[in-house]
Amino acid sequence: MAETKTAYERVQTARSGKRPMGAYYIEHMIDDFVELHGDRRFGDDPAIIGGIGFINHIPVTVIAMERGDTIEERMKRHFGCPKPEGYRKALRLMKEAEKFRRPVICLIGSSGAYCGIDAEERGQGEAIAENLFEMMGLKTPVISVVVGEGGSGGALALGVCDTAVMLENAVYSVISPEGCATILWKDAAKAAEAAEHLRLTSYDLRQFGIIEKLIPEDGKTDREICSELKRVLLSEITRLSQLSPEELLSARYEKFRKIGA
Amino acid sequence: MSILEGIFGNRAVEQQPPRVCKKCGAEIPYKEYVAHHCICTACGTYLRMRAAERLDETVDAGSFQEIDKKLRGKNPIGFPDYQAKLDKAEKASGLNEGVVCGTAKIGGNDCGLFIMDSAFMMGSMGTAVGEKITRLFEKATAQDLPVVGFITSGGARMQEGIFSLMQMAKVSGAVKRHSESGNLYIAVLTDPTTGGITASFAMQGDVIIAEPKALIGFAGQRVIEQTTGEKLPAGFQRAEFLLEHGFIDMIEERPRIPYTLAKLLSLHRRAADRA
Ligand SMILES: [Zn+2]
Numbered sequence: 053m054a055e056t057k058t059a060y061e062r063v064q065t066a067r068s069g070k071r072p073m074g075a076y077y078i079e080h081m082i083d084d085f086v087e088l089h090g091d092r093r094f095g096d097d098p099a100i101i102g103g104i105g106f107i108n109h110i111p112v113t114v115i116a117m118e119r120g121d122t123i124e125e126r127m128k129r130h131f132g133c134p135k136p137e138g139y140r141k142a143l144r145l146m147k148e149a150e151k152f153r154r155p156v157i158c159l160i161g162s163s164g165a166y167c168g169i170d171a172e173e174r175g176q177g178e179a180i181a182e183n184l185f186e187m188m189g190l191k192t193p194v195i196s197v198v199v200g201e202g203g204s205g206g207a208l209a210l211g212v213c214d215t216a217v218m219l220e221n222a223v224y225s226v227i228s229p230e231g232c233a234t235i236l237w238k239d240a241a242k243a244a245e246a247a248e249h250l251r252l253t254s255y256d257l258r259q260f261g262i263i264e265k266l267i268p269e270d271g272k273t274d275r276e277i278c279s280e281l282k283r284v285l286l287s288e289i290t291r292l293s294q295l296s297p298e299e300l301l302s303a304r305y306e307k308f309r310k311i312g313a
Numbered sequence: 314m315s316i317l318e319g320i321f322g323n324r325a326v327e328q329q330p331p332r333v334c335k336k337c338g339a340e341i342p343y344k345e346y347v348a349h350h351c352i353c354t355a356c357g358t359y360l361r362m363r364a365a366e367r368l369d370e371t372v373d374a375g376s377f378q379e380i381d382k383k384l385r386g387k388n389p390i391g392f393p394d395y396q397a398k399l400d401k402a403e404k405a406s407g408l409n410e411g412v413v414c415g416t417a418k419i420g421g422n423d424c425g426l427f428i429m430d431s432a433f434m435m436g437s438m439g440t441a442v443g444e445k446i447t448r449l450f451e452k453a454t455a456q457d458l459p460v461v462g463f464i465t466s467g468g469a470r471m472q473e474g475i476f477s478l479m480q481m482a483k484v485s486g487a488v489k490r491h492s493e494s495g496n497l498y499i500a501v502l503t504d505p506t507t508g509g510i511t512a513s514f515a516m517q518g519d520v521i522i523a524e525p526k527a528l529i530g531f532a533g534q535r536v537i538e539q540t541t542g543e544k545l546p547a548g549f550q551r552a553e554f555l556l557e558h559g560f561i562d563m564i565e566e567r568p569r570i571p572y573t574l575a576k577l578l579s580l581h582r583r584a585a586d587r588a
Contacts, residue, residue: 165512165531165532167532167536167537167540167541168532168537168540168541168543169537169541169543169545169546169549171531171532172530172531172532172537172549172550173558174558175516175558175559175560176512176531176532177511177512177515177516177529177530177531178511178516178560180512180513180531181485181511181512181513181514181515181516181517182516182517184481184482184485184512184513184517185485185488185489185492185517186489188482188485188486188489188490189489189493204469204478204509205469205478205481205508205509205512205513205531208478208479208481208482209512211482212482212485212486224475224478225474225475225478226469226471226473226474226475226477226478226509227469227471232471235471249390249392249393250390250471250474250475251390251391251474251475252474252475256390256475257475260389260390260475260476262475262476262479304486305486305490308479308482308483308486309447309483309486309487311440311476311479311480311482311483312389312439312440312441312443312444312473312476312479312480312483313440313444
């Protein structure tokens, strides 16, 4: 399939306030979802929804970034930018999933990790670092899906996985196009140009071998996209569940090891 | 001074120009500058050390064996003007990339060692830096060696896009395997350690040491001020702030760091090796 939109059009689509985020996919893919709260250390971060449910009768742990729909909800969820306690809750639930040999599905969509004094005080960097470290050794299948904007380290903290999936209009980047344009040309208005250079679309990442699956979106309804994603998740869960923990971890290591080798 | 001469090969140590303190402006003759651990002799400011200078005062004489010296960065996403930037950084720093890796002895203890150098594009992590550090951890795992890392970095290298971001995961995988093989990793954080480096191997050490007043954080200070409108508290994201909040083990004065490393390495020696 050829590239039909500019990179920045995809960035804008990925960020659109109308675009479904984590909660939508949980509602439409997962049965009997039970939400679990808190990191057992400091608090509960509403920017990340975590819990357990069935996907076609298979129990899975789902960890999803969610920005909310109404302005009140967005304030409460601080626009889907996770704080350290969000990443620590995610890791706690992943460890619980490992204990019960349950696959983990991570849904990523956020401009990045929350940026603020409190987040730094509670170790935003340490929280992300711990997730990268522990997810590399998590003995249960992990499938990460970028459904919206995959913003840098804050996205990667849920992105160490066995299969990486992107929706067609999702983007995944080391820096926002605005940030890149500001550094390069001292002009955030040149974001569209920066977006092209950053090669951040699902097509770019598939070409680079960074992601394994691309879910087509254009011309499809949200429900159709959701059911295609569910189909891909089920087939990956089936495939990954046949691997021994050693095979799984070794393949996960190699998936990242080959990037830029 | 053999290491320094090796790195500054084109210009002997005696001919190095004096260094200027970025804080007080004092001019310090180069020999005096390195003898004082690259700390300003006038005002005590910790100036940023080059990898060669750090190496020279950290490892036992003649023990350092560099690996992957020739590994260079590529332009994986075809980012405009990036190759020219790499060439310029290479000329300016005398290095092929932003990190120097090898094996060495510190106080008689064998270890893998990596030292980042901010003179090469702020020590930012692209695929070459990620690959070199990954290989070092893999080698250390295979040879049952502890790893000591001197870290300074502006974070991910934007010009390598998603490849740069993914190095955080790649290195973390190698650190994890090294850790699971029962080997020690000591991270020494120096000014500045920020962004994706803080959010990966800087915070994954069994023991984390920082230099006094080093800037260590994830989000940039200006970005935090602009997005939240909050005024940053005094000492925010400095080493002392991280110690107070429980994210590092200790702050060490620069001249003491080699001794502290030697002590920690020997404390972690396995029973079989001690015999
Ligand atoms: Zn001075």
